Amino acid sequence: MSAAAEVVPPGFGEPDAEDLRQAGFPPVMPIAVATLIMVVTGGVLLAAQYGRAAKLVAPTVLVIAAAVLLLVNAVLVLRIREFARPVFFRVLGWGLLAYAVIAGILEFVFVYDHTPARLLVLFTAMLVLFAADVPLMLAYSVARWQPPDAR
């Protein structure tokens, strides 16, 4: 048999109902990625200043902006009419659990290292945003391709 690349099943690649619904969805993924970029940038800015008097203005602005974006995104997702909500919330729940563990380990590092209070508050806020944003991305990226009545 020749290479599998030559085997093209009939109708392969034709859009199905889920493909057609994508155009009506809000830009959840770009917003979630923007949120993640802000959190990561803030985290790098803070970590880069570890051990000296940190300038907190930029990380604080990034945390606030990321929080606003995350809230906007949550509202956008909840307002989608034809959406596989049971699947979304199932993945979101498990994702929150998994990322709470990861964020918890990182928080443990910061607390254990006696990170100064103001830095710790910002690190904690970033970890909370991180642990909420990633599961949102995962849940949305699964649910968007499921039929609205999927369980």
Add this chain to the structure above:
Amino acid sequence: MTDAVIDGRTATPAETGAAAPPGAGGHGPPPVPNFNIVPVRALPVVAVVLIGLVAAIASNNLWALTFYHVAGGGLWTSLDLFLGLVLGPIMGSLTIPARVEFTTKFMPKMLLIMPTLVAMTLGAGFQLARHVGNLEASYPHHGWLVASMVIVGIMAVIALGLLEPANLAVLFELKKPVPNGARIQRLMKVFIYTAGVTGLLQILTIVIMTFLASR
């Protein structure tokens, strides 16, 4: 609509083994083996690894921190490069049923392995850097360390914003009664390519890390 062609002849459904999209008619979906999206039996292993990580951090044991950071980072890099540069092209040359079978066995494991390796590498790495004083702004090569943080940040965005969502979406697509083959192919491409890109960025990180370790 064109029929499937193998060696210049029309292929049978069994040969293509492809998922029939709505309206295609006549062709059944590829056989999708029963699988768990999260391999539950592997969770205790993950728990042991993470407990070990917490113990390494809490004890500030230099060997344990170095082990977790180097072993985690090495495996993370190797897996990414292997996926992007070796496994990706091989998968592209497999028949669709073979790809489906491989994906159902491979992707659930990746769902646990990758986040565990990332947690190991970053958690132990941060603590190690703090413990040996590399994190301090007064460290002579602090700029290199910050550069590695920026690279890790880029990798994190790629991995969490593209790679993991694609991984999970493929698994859920395969759980459908009639999976959409084209969608799986698209998502797998995202997964494989992003794994390759993060693997290449990992090499940059290793260059910086080995430079710092040799100072």
